[in-house]
Amino acid sequence: VAEYPALDFLREAAGLPEGSGVTFVSGASRANLSALTVARDVGRARLGSSDARVRIAMSDDAHSSIGKALHILDVEPFLVTTDDHRFTRGALEAALAADPHPESVVGVAATAGTTNAGIVDDLEGLGAYCREHDLWFHVDGAYGGAAMLSRTHGHLFEGLRHADSFIVDPHKWLFAPLDSCALLYRNPTVARTVLAQQAGYLDVLHEASDENYDWNPSDFGIHLSRRARGLPFWFSLCTNGVEAYRSAVQRGIDLARWTAVAIESSDQLELVRPAGLSVVLFRRRGWDAARYNAWSQALLSRQIAFVTPTKWEGETVGRLAFLHPDTTEELVTEILDSTRD
Structure with a gap:
């Protein structure tokens, strides 16, 4: 029931x-x-x-x-x-x-x-x-x-x-x-x-x-x-309540749009396409698939975030997907800054 x-x-x-x-x-x-x-x-x-x-x-x-x-x-x-x-x-x-x-x-x-x-x-x-x-x-x-x-x-x-x-x-x-x-x-x-x-x-x-x-x-x-x-x-x-759900979903979308702006202002990163819902695709200049994979493993081993690369039109790129409403801009900044290494 x-x-x-x-x-x-x-x-x-x-x-x-x-x-x-x-x-x-x-x-x-x-x-x-x-x-x-x-x-x-x-x-x-x-x-x-x-x-x-x-x-x-x-x-x-x-x-x-x-x-x-x-x-x-x-x-x-x-x-x-x-x-x-x-x-x-x-x-x-x-x-x-x-x-x-x-x-x-x-x-x-x-x-x-x-x-x-x-x-x-x-x-x-x-x-x-x-x-x-x-x-x-x-x-x-x-x-x-x-x-x-x-x-x-x-x-x-x-x-x-x-x-x-x-x-x-x-x-x-x-x-x-x-x-x-x-x-x-x-x-x-x-x-x-x-x-x-x-x-x-x-x-x-x-x-x-x-x-x-x-x-x-x-x-x-x-x-x-x-x-x-x-x-x-x-x-x-x-x-x-329903409003808590609306706010939590909206948070993921808003954070994706904020991240897209941060990527566009970065020296080493490029936005692959506009943020779609809570997903952001980006490119780190000069990286190949092996470098993306190593970066992903480093973030996970350091318990910073679980971020995996993906394929977009045949190219390996970075992908961020935001679902948890407590994810902060500070954490996203730390993830993006880690691509400077």
């Missing part, structure tokens, strides 16, 4: 209609797989064939769990080339126009805050296109979805209202313990039709009308056994 209000808080924040929602699962990999299973079957039903070749549109910057889920489902990814790593409606329309079989694309997987750079895809444009063309619209907000609570960046997430499925990890930027991922469907009945376990001893549950249906979280994901993964998140919401 405690999971209901926690899910409803996320539903309302995402702008999804009443009746949306459903369950908590272990993480984004399982949530994406569950949602894309529904997308595949709904798409095949629309095409009138249970084994039709279907594709899901995605960008190269989508999380690896999206590609893994499609591989498991035997669904071909329809990779869309993007400008500056942001998946937009224009890019989707151009790719479909150039493809000889656009009808096989039955859904779109967008990202609400990429893990590597914090980029929010064109949720409004992509979502509207899906509504207009009867495509399933899935949004992976595992990391960045929490920023829908932001006072300065919440507008980037207004397109979530179009989502057929949406996931967000409380165990990432919503400060819940592992493992907890919220999986929400616009129409949970559709998901239940696809994912509910079929067995004679469960007919009494499956034959119940929607009005008499007793919510069973195992009907909406690939899991069966589960624990109450939403309970710690609900307890924290009740204890701390």
Whole structure:
């Protein structure tokens, strides 16, 4: 019962209609797989064939769990080339126009805050296109979805209202313990039709009308056994209040923007791209991959920070991701200054 209000808080924040929602699962990999299973079957039903070749549109910057889920489902990814790593409606329309079989694309997987750079895809444009063309619209907000609570960046997430499925990890930027991922469907009945376990001893549950249906979280994901993964998140919401969450998320975004300014004023550092949500990518002039790795290990061994380099357009660069609201400007300055060594 405690999971209901926690899910409803996320539903309302995402702008999804009443009746949306459903369950908590272990993480984004399982949530994406569950949602894309529904997308595949709904798409095949629309095409009138249970084994039709279907594709899901995605960008190269989508999380690896999206590609893994499609591989498991035997669904071909329809990779869309993007400008500056942001998946937009224009890019989707151009790719479909150039493809000889656009009808096989039955859904779109967008990202609400990429893990590597914090980029929010064109949720409004992509979502509207899906509504207009009867495509399933899935949004992976595992990391960045929490920023829908932001006072300065919440507008980037207004397109979530179009989502057929949406996931967000409380165990990432919503400060819940592992493992907890919220999986929400616009129409949970559709998901239940696809994912509910079929067995004679469960007919009494499956034959119940929607009005008499007793919510069973195992009907909406690939899991069966589960624990109450939403309970710690609900307890924290009740204890701390929504505004504490808004402030904590906003702190990470503000610190990323402050860090970007500090990098631009540095002698030895360059900003690779504008800060995305709470992520900052930067370049240390003259460093190769080995030097970045040594720097990362030194910071960790000295117990200053856990900072790892990443790849950006084939180049090894530095990456800072701010989630903890108690991270200070003084600590960030110490990290940046350590690149002078």
